[in-house]
Amino acid sequence: xxxxxxxxxxARGLGTRxxxxxxxxxxxxxxxxxxxxxxxxxxxxGRPFLDYVLSALADAGLEHVCxxxxxxxETIRRYYEETAPPRRLRVAFAIQREPRGTADAVLSAEPFAxxxxxxxxxxDNYYPVSALTALAxxxxxxxxxxxxxxxxxxxxxxxxRIASFAICTVSVDGYLEAILEKPDAAAVAVFGPGxxxxxxxxxxxxxxxxxxxxxxxxxxxxxxLPMAVRDAMATxxxxxxxxxxxxxxxxxxxxxxxxxxxRLPRICxx
Numbered sequence: 307x308x309x310x311x312x313x314x315x316x317a318r319g320l321g322t323r324x325x326x327x328x329x330x331x332x333x334x335x336x337x338x339x340x341x342x343x344x345x346x347x348x349x350x351x352g353r354p355f356l357d358y359v360l361s362a363l364a365d366a367g368l369e370h371v372c373x374x375x376x377x378x379x380e381t382i383r384r385y386y387e388e389t390a391p392p393r394r395l396r397v398a399f400a401i402q403r404e405p406r407g408t409a410d411a412v413l414s415a416e417p418f419a420x421x422x423x424x425x426x427x428x429x430d431n432y433y434p435v436s437a438l439t440a441l442a443x444x445x446x447x448x449x450x451x452x453x454x455x456x457x458x459x460x461x462x463x464x465x466x467r468i469a470s471f472a473i474c475t476v477s478v479d480g481y482l483e484a485i486l487e488k489p490d491a492a493a494v495a496v497f498g499p500g501x502x503x504x505x506x507x508x509x510x511x512x513x514x515x516x517x518x519x520x521x522x523x524x525x526x527x528x529x530x531l532p533m534a535v536r537d538a539m540a541t542x543x544x545x546x547x548x549x550x551x552x553x554x555x556x557x558x559x560x561x562x563x564x565x566x567x568x569r570l571p572r573i574c575x576x
Contacts, residue, residue: 309443310423310509311369314415315359317347317429318376318402337563346557347429348382351567353574355557356382357390358432361574364394366438368425372398372418374411392576407528408506409518416515423447426508426531432570433507434552441509441548448546449474449482449535450507452554455499460553462565467556469494472504472532474547482545485532502547505554506531513543 337349347356356373363371375382386397400415412426425441427433437450457468473493475483485504486493494501508531517538524530535545555566 308445309367310425311367311442312372312419312422312424313363313368313370313442314372314374314400314412314418314424314426315356315363315429316374316408316411316426316506317356317379317382318374318405318411333560333563345379345381348385349557349563351570353390354385355432355566355570356429357576358570358574359427359429360392360395360397361571361576362433362435362438363425363427364392364576365435366442368395368438368442370396370398370418372400372415372424373429374400374402374414376405377401377403390576394576407524407526408531409521409529409534412510412531412534413515413518413529416512419512419515421512423509423511426506426510428506430557431505431507432555432557432566433505434550434554436552437507437548437550441507444509444546444548446509446546447511447513447543448509448548449504450548450550451476451482451502452505452550452552453499454497454501454503456551457503457505457553458499460551461555462562462569463554463556468503473497473501474504476502476547480547482535482539482547485536487532502549504532507554508535508545511543513538513541517541517543 348354398418402411402414441448451474473486473489477483517534521533521537
């Protein structure tokens with residue numbers, strides 16, 4: 307396998323937490339409109355947050371990007387097709403008809419993948435270019451894992467939230483071994499500050515698609531990507547781990563907006 311130049315960006319989420327009113331978060335009218343609609347990726351920091359996500363992908367050498375959106379997200383499509391089409395990226399769209407989970411979102415991008423490897427990232431996370439570059443240049447499927455201590459120091463995410471993120475274990479030869487979702491306090495303590503945390507930043511081969519089809523709905527009633535990854539691993543797929551000591555910016559709720567604004571790069575080139 308060679309470096310991939312394709313990426314799938316998951317932008318279909320309902321943005322439930324972002325919709326909730328927060329009197330401590332003072333938003334301008336443009337930000338308020340996007341937040342009230344639950345479109346986290348379109349919250350403006352001079353330009354939409356998603357622009358920064360796409361700029362990082364372009365900096366990492368990605369050339370073809372598929373935005374997974376819902377049928378109600380014509381605003382996103384119009385922005386990238388008519389208002390501000392990117393110069394450095396070719397943008398396609400995949401429609402996830404219903405918000406049935408992240409595995410279902412990835413499955414909707416199968417035609418875009420065209421039988422090739424591709425990166426998958428969240429639209430409400432800004433990942434370090436170094437991690438994206440390393441994943442894109444792997445000769446095989448992989449996952450970027452972030453050291454918990456670095457996430458606490460370099461991200462805008464509260465320690466309590468990071469403690470609830472999935473912790474991963476790695477084999478001696480550098481491959482993903484297990485995903486521990488929603489770890490309890492005892493597990494967090496055992497793994498310590500060097501715990502490797504998943505922020506949903508993957509390189510997938512086409513083998514992920516049948517895995518997404520095979521899994522059942524979770525207890526939350528969704529088709530979840532970690533379950534598909536476990537299914538793929540059970541049938542022989544291996545994920546090379548890329549370790550990162552950098553931070554990831556997270557735009558999940560209104561209270562995140564001010565902190566993200568302080569940390570976003572000043573240059574955004576599409």
